[in-house]
Amino acid sequence: MVTIAGHNVYTGLGFGSSAVYSLVRAGASGLTPHEGTFGVPDPFVASLFDRDGIDRRFGDRKGAGDMTPLEKAMVLSAENAIGMAGIDASSEDTLFVISTTKGNVELLEESPDGDDPRLPLWHSARLVAAWFGNSNEPICVTNACTSGICAQIVAKRAIELDGYSNAVVIGADLLSKFIVSGFQSLKALSPERCRPFDKDRTGLNLSEGVATIVLTSKGTGTGIELEDGCIRNDANHISAPSRTAAGQTAAIEAIMDAEKAADLAFVNLHGTATSYNDSMESVALHRCGLDGVPAVSYKSVFGHTLGAAGVVETVISCLALEEGVVFPTAGYKESGVPYPLNLSEDFRPAAGGRFLKIMSGFGGINAAILYRRVANG
DSSP states (O other): OEEEEEEEEEEETSHHHHHHHHHHHTTTOOEEEEGGGGGGGSSEEEOOHHOOOOOOOHHHHTTEEEEEEEHHHHHHHHHHHHHHHTTTTTTHHHHHHHEEESTGGGGTOOTTOOOOOOOOOOOHHHHHHHHOOOOOOOOEEEBBBBHHHHHHHHHHHHHHHHHHSSSEEEEEEEEOHHHHHHHHTOBOOOOOSSOOTTTTOOBBBBBBEEEEEEEEESSSTSSSEEEEEEEEOOOOOOOOOTOOOOOHHHHHHHHOHHHHHHHHEEEEEEOOOOOHHHHHHHHHHHTTTTTTEEOOOOOHHHBBBBGGGGHHHHHHHHHHHTEEEEEOOOOOOOBBBOOOOHHHHHSSOOSSSEEEEEEEEETTTTEEEEEEOOEEE
C-alpha cells in the first residue's frame, strides 16, 4: 500500500496545504488581472508568486548559489512536506520525482542559444535532490498537463517495483513571457476569471504553483492511499484532445470498476475552461457512466499551474475527502458541454471514500489516478 505521508501547497494564494485549503474553503482565489507583466503586450489573468516573497522565505542560506526562484520554491515546498512526513530525505530508500513542463525556460531570454547550464529540466531535479543530501538519481517527469499525475504514478511504481520506501513528488512551474505569449498565440487565454464547463466560458487562466506529496510504503501516513493510476495516449492531435475522448476513457476504465465507482465521493476534473478540453471530459465521464458523480474543477481558484496542477489539485482533493466535502466550481452556472456533469457553485457533502482525478494534455496524453481513504494507523 502506497499512502500520502506529507504534503505542501505553495501558490500565489499562500504557503502551506492547510493555509491554502482554508483560504479556498472561504472562497478566496489568487486569480487577478495583470497588464505589462513579463513584458507581454496583452493583459491576462493569473495567480502569480511574489518573487521577493520567495527570496524572503528562503532566506540567506549557504549553498544556494545561483538557484532560480523556481528551485527555491521547490525546496521550500519539499521541506514542509518532508517535515510533515517525518522521513529522512537523504536516505537511499527515498526517491525524488520532479514534475515540470517548463523548468527555467525564462532563462532563454538572456541565453537564447540555450547554453545556460540551468536550462535542462534534469538540472533542477538534481539540484533539489542534492539539497536534501539525496544521492539517488532523481526522475524528471514532463508530459504536458498530465505531468503532475504521471509523476505520482511513476513514484508509486518506483516504490512498488524498485524497492524505495518513500518518494518525494514535487510539481513546479512558474510563468514567463515565453509561456504566456505562447498560450496567447493559441487564443486560449480568458480575459477574465475562467469558468470551467460553463456555456459562457472564454478560455483558461495560466498560473504559478509548486506543490509536494510524500508517498510512502511505511504505514498509513495521513490515511489517504494512492490506490491506482493509468496513463494513456490516443495520439489524437498536437494540441486538441480526442472528440471521442478515446484516451481519457481508456485511462479511467483501466482503474475503475463498479464497486469503486459506487464509492466515489467526487471526480476532480482537469476543467481548463477551454471548449475542447471541457467537452472531451464530459464525453469521457459519460462513456464511463460517471457523469452523475459529483465533480469539481479547481481552475477558477488556482488557474492552470501546468506541471504543478496535478499535485496541487491532488492535495486539495485529499483534504476535501478527509473533510467529506465536494468543492464548488467557481463561476459555473449553466452547462456548456455535450453531456452535463454534476457540477455546482456551492459546497456539498461528499458521500464515498474515494476520489478520481483526471487530466489530459497536448499530444493526446491522458491520465487518471484513484485515491481512497484508509484507516489511519
